[in-house]
Amino acid sequence: MPPKPTPDYRLYYVTGRSLLPPPPASYTGPEEDYYLAHLEEALKGGVTVVQVREKDVDGGEFLEVARRTKEVCDKYDVPLFINDRVDVALALKCHCHVGQTDLPARLVRQLLGPDALIGVSVNTPEEMRVVMDEGVADYVGVGPCFGTQTKKNLNPILGPRGVRAVLETLGESEVKAVIIGGITPSTIPNVLAQTPAPLPSGGYRSLDGLAVVSSIAASTEPETAARELREMFDRKPAYPARSLNSDALSAEQVVEQAVELLRILKDGEKTPLVHHITNFVVMNDTANLTLAFGASPIMSASPDEAPHLSQLISCLLLNLGTITEAQLNAQKIAGAAANRNGKPVVFDPVGVGATEYRKKSASDLLNTCHVSIIKGNAGEIGALSGLSEVKARGVDSVGKGFKDPATVVKTLAAREKLVVAMSGETDYISDGQVSFTIKNGTFWQEKITGSGCMASAAVALFAGLQHESGPFVAAVAGLLAINVAAEIAATRPEVNGPNTFRAALIDACYNLRPEDVRSRAKLQRV
Ligand SMILES: Nc1ncnc2c1ncn2[C@@H]1O[C@H](COP(=O)(O)OP(=O)(O)OP(=O)(O)O)[C@@H](O)[C@H]1O
Ligand SMILES: Cc1ncsc1CCO
16 A cells, blocks of 8 residues: 555545446447546546445445546546445555444554545544544545435435534544535535534634535536536635624724615615515514615515525525424525525524424524524524523513623524524624624514514615625614614604504604614624
């Protein structure tokens, strides 16, 4: 065995002969060799590591396929891993990848020696911890991220956030990590946005590569497919929440930016179209509120029109208030389409702390699309953070709140890589770097249903401006606008109860002037 290489894991191709398309007319070689020609195209396109995975074939055939695969890989100086069959790896002086139920990695190391690379599949943080304690593996394949057709008896599907939990355990370890299971051009943006795990040092542990099967194996143009996958990995999108250097911002500057956003709306310079997939309790109020601020609402829960709608809208608002399977499906389709079309997504996880069903729905959604802003009350933010310090009663948050709310929102924002806005008597907003508080608003907001949903609708229409100041300022602007409008509404002589306040609030949103926000804003950096 030559000395141990230090591979580039960026595009890890796991072969699957059964997935190959029929050879094109231009291919004139023997049909059984098309696999090798196809592989060579993929290598030209930028595959950096290959693994031969052959299920249900005899040892002799496996050996022959692997031997010929190695000849092609050697030509491109790309390391070859053998899946599971340590004997084949030994015979061909190849590297080896083993699953949790295959031969133990320690034994594989003994058999292959110190210069072989060894990879291990992991599905949970606990399995990751065992691999690290063992100290044998050079890399781990983390997954399955999504459901696939290519492997039976799958472990639980992790989603990008489950993969992130494994990376969190991996931390700053030297062991490399690739993600596997349903990695395709349509899932990669979300995978890259969501998987980096925050480290105690302040940085992030990211994936070292993408492991793909059918995205290349089933392609009629493997070179182009590989090139596209590599480019997507190399591009590594900047997180929307970090588009702004929030660290340098003072409260006064943020207020001025929020005032400017409100001016753009009120002057009619832009009229964002906001797609709401929301609960039936607040639908009418949030549509009216959107109009009152100078934006346009469209309420639609149809999965069939969501992809088309996505091209027309400025922002998507997803609200969990009266979620059903059908609505969740529509939200997932709309969310993924919004990501593809570069439209911001705002998520209001109404009542997520109340039931397991809501928790699972929120998790499903966050695994399917990348959200720019989450707006929730303390109970909801606590549930998403995995904290039980603040309790929920149905859709309401109860009790005094968190001891250290600024840290709670900052931690969640850093972990999810988005902006978190937590509403209450004091609102807390963070992009994962800094936290601000807003002390505007009135107790009347607690007396009407859906004032949190109205706050997220306000945030969504500001996010729909897609202004260069980014989602953090949009979240602050939305909360300032609704809360200052609520304060003004509360002073109206006709307000003598929740219902008159509710009507006065829509009027106050309609009449709100940028200078009202400037003069009344109680924004503080904490
Ligand atoms: N006591 C209060 N004083 C000032 N503002 C408040 C008060 N309570 C709530 N607010 C404001 O009201 C809005 C809604 O916040 P809240 O946390 O009550 O939402 P929620 O619990 O999600 O509501 P819902 O579930 O009814 O939609 C926010 O803009 C918040 O700033
Ligand atoms: C009362 C209620 N129930 C589901 S959604 C909703 C509106 C406030 O969130």
